[in-house]
Amino acid sequence: xxxxxxxxxxxxxxxxxxxxxxxxxxxxxxxxxxxxxxxxxxxxxxxxxxxxxxxxxxxxxxxxxxxxxxxxxxxxxxxxxxxxxxxxxxxxxxxxxxxxxxxxxxxxxxxxxxx
Amino acid sequence: xxxxxxxxxxxxxxxxxxxxxxxxxxxxxxxxxxxxxxxxxxxxxxxxxxxxxxxxxxxxxxxxxxxxxxxxxxxxxxxxxxxxxxxxxxxxxxxxxxxxxxxxxxxxxx
Numbered sequence: 001x002x003x004x005x006x007x008x009x010x011x012x013x014x015x016x017x018x019x020x021x022x023x024x025x026x027x028x029x030x031x032x033x034x035x036x037x038x039x040x041x042x043x044x045x046x047x048x049x050x051x052x053x054x055x056x057x058x059x060x061x062x063x064x065x066x067x068x069x070x071x072x073x074x075x076x077x078x079x080x081x082x083x084x085x086x087x088x089x090x091x092x093x094x095x096x097x098x099x100x101x102x103x104x105x106x107x108x109x110x111x112x113x114x115x
Numbered sequence: 116x117x118x119x120x121x122x123x124x125x126x127x128x129x130x131x132x133x134x135x136x137x138x139x140x141x142x143x144x145x146x147x148x149x150x151x152x153x154x155x156x157x158x159x160x161x162x163x164x165x166x167x168x169x170x171x172x173x174x175x176x177x178x179x180x181x182x183x184x185x186x187x188x189x190x191x192x193x194x195x196x197x198x199x200x201x202x203x204x205x206x207x208x209x210x211x212x213x214x215x216x217x218x219x220x221x222x223x224x225x
Contacts, residue, residue, distance in 0.1 A: 090157050
């Protein structure tokens with residue numbers, strides 16, 4: 001079955017602009033999580049969606065937002081981009097949100113560079 | 116400050132050697148997972164441990180969850196170049212929030 005698809009793979013934006021990243025989870029998966037990965041901070045949790053509802057949110061400013069559609073596809077948006085937003089943004093999908101044993105499958109990520 | 120601290124940060128060893136990576140926290144986790152990430156790819160789940168004291172083996176990899184569910188270790192026996200990658204531990208707390216460790220970058224030289 002197809003894996004998690006993130007688009008685009010690479011993106012270059014200018015400070016102050018906004019950006020929308022897309023994630024298509026594995027067919028049948030209803031939970032989508034977003035993470036930011038940087039060399040300095042490692043992998044940090046942004047938010048988690050399940051059945052179109054945000055279930056959990058990490059410690060990021062309000063410039064970072066997301067949503068999930070009825071087909072489980074998810075988008076995340078970053079407004080007023082800053083240089084420090086340059087990172088690999090990873091999306092992970094899983095069947096359920098609250099099963100401790102649930103496996104999360106990650107996409108290849110979107111590499112965002114802010115100049 | 117990372118909720119989950121991994122050590123060592125970097126490890127460069129020869130093929131055939133054994134190694135252990137540690138994941139420590141002052142917080143209790145309801146479950147803990149280990150992932151491996153290769154350059155240009157997303158992390159891939161290796162194992163999930165949920166019971167304090169649990170030990171799981173996956174071929175040459177042995178995973179242990181501490182009795183108090185605050186720490187974990189990953190032991191690799193007879194490392195191979197294919198084991199090279201970034202190893203990440205991740206824990207889910209009692210509020211269902213997910214935290215990743217700082218990562219251990221392993222390089223196995225042939």
